[in-house]
Amino acid sequence: MKYLFTLILVFISILLTAQETAENTSDKKFSFEGSVDIYHRTNLTAPNDQDQIAPGTSFADTAGFSLGMANIITSYEKGKVGGVADLVFGPRGEAASATVLNQLFVFYNISENTKLTFGKFNTFLGYEVIAPAGNFNHSTSYLFSNGPFSHTGIKVDFTLSEDLSLMLGVFNQTDVTEFNPDGSYAIGAQLGYSGHYLNLLYDDAGLGFEIDYTGGFDASDEFFIGINAAYADNDGEGFYGVDLYPQYSINQSFSLGLRGEYFQTMSEFIEDDLCVIGLTLTGSYTLDDLTIKPELRLDSGSEDIFIDTDLMNTKSLASFVVGAIYTF
Template sequence: MKHLFTLTLLLTSLVLSAQEKTDAPEKKFTFGGSIDAYFRTNFTAPNDDNQIAPATSFADTAGFSLGMGNIIASYEKGKVGAVADLVFGPRGEAASATVLNQLFAYYNISKNTKLTIGKFNTFLGYEVISPTGNFNYSTSYLFSNGPFSHTGLKADFTLSEDFSLMLGVFNQTDVTEFNPDGSYAVGAQLGYSDQFLNLLYDKAGLGFEIDYTGGFDATEDFYIGINAAYADNEGEGFYGVDIYPQYSTSESLTIGLRGEYFQTQSDAISDDPSVFSVTLTGSYVVDEDLIIKPEFRLDSGSEDIFIDTDLMATKSLGSFVLAAIYQF
């Protein structure tokens, strides 16, 4: 009888131990990233050390060039998790200044509320730093003149099936390692069915920016993306609009256009320059992971902001890019 009681206790202990392991939060670790490289040439300007290119971020050197290597590791256990996003190469250095593109921890307080602290890419705009998140390989003027990243605390709320809200407080825009002067920026994002209205106020840095990002499916194969923004910092700023029509001809090939009007504004200048840019991009997927992107781009300014093949000032610049992006 004594042995039977002891055996019962042992079995009960094993069952309870197994139950505790079953109830323990599941640990999830993921690892991925990308690399990209490109060839670029000007049609209407020299291809030399002057690096004549549109005044936008990345993909601005002639000949065969490197983009960036991107390594992303994430870990989640229960309601908490962390992400380390590392970048290497010219594109990463231009965007982040360090290898830390993103580095943050998060806590899912509830099903509808999430807190995030650390460094994360901006919530404003249609385009992002990583080429895997953009359709066009070269970037827009709106993206290049807006913020890249923030370091701070943000709260994301799922208000309903269609509505979402983000509120955050950050260091000065793109000052991501520390706070140099004790000033802070505040931001908000209201989302409705994949349409987003974004606000950022950063008195010591960018100033005030309001931004709309969204799009819609015109048909099953035809998508139109939209980005419009206005920024002002004590009389200095910009505004513009981008349209992104994209048509999928097959599962492997999509053709897209970016049409952009961008205008700078300054109280010190009576006639601020503007630029109209058209970028035609093809995106061909090879075996799901490799993307080949040929791209033709024409930038036309309201003033002579470029140089032609005779080294004379001119209003326009035509260029071509062939990019390869591999995701893993």
């Protein structure tokens, strides 16, 4: 692994050396943006007076009126270089990042088609993201919840043509983002073509190996279908699954979206691996910069992983969420 890391650094050094020195420019670009998320969640087939009776996915898992997260993203760019600081506050941000630093990185635009990024950044795998403002559904999928959230390291993005892109990177152990505790590294790659992405991550000390496809297509001007499929294996332990995201725009203010998910765990030590099917119907109503998302979610497992209103083990759970997301 250390030799691969050295080769990538040498490759980046060659690119930097070969790049002609650009004229100094006084152009400065500063941006300030972010979002605020709050929600109310209730179980329809289970009690709401006990902790953590919720789908087995990340975030938005508490009952009643609850806090999600707030994030503030600032970026500054002058000439070919710049930096980004993405700060998160609230339970969702703390669960995803462990610190207030959701993202913190510097970048150098080596050329119009090559960009170097160094620091902590959110993962390139998967269809969904940490901030709810970037997702259609308010709750998250099993694939997203079991995959990586963030990486700390170095990556190079290449724009090979109008439709074709490539990313190569070397990172600390997956989701170990503040420092490197054991000297191990992960490597990642992404090949993109016209809105479709094939993602690869190998992390021998952490997640193991994961291959992930993310994409989608417009069936019509109003109808979009997103797709996410992933397979992860870490010495016989892992998961695989597929998510479909059909979304229909009824008008400029209101859309409906359905997430249908099949998720399967893998283990050499368990005879019957857990399988979960999730159906999430979400409405999205936009009023200026405020988006209201009512959401009905049904989770069904191959085993009794939930609790019903009589506090008996059961295979399914129905829940309802209303999220409010403000972006600025």
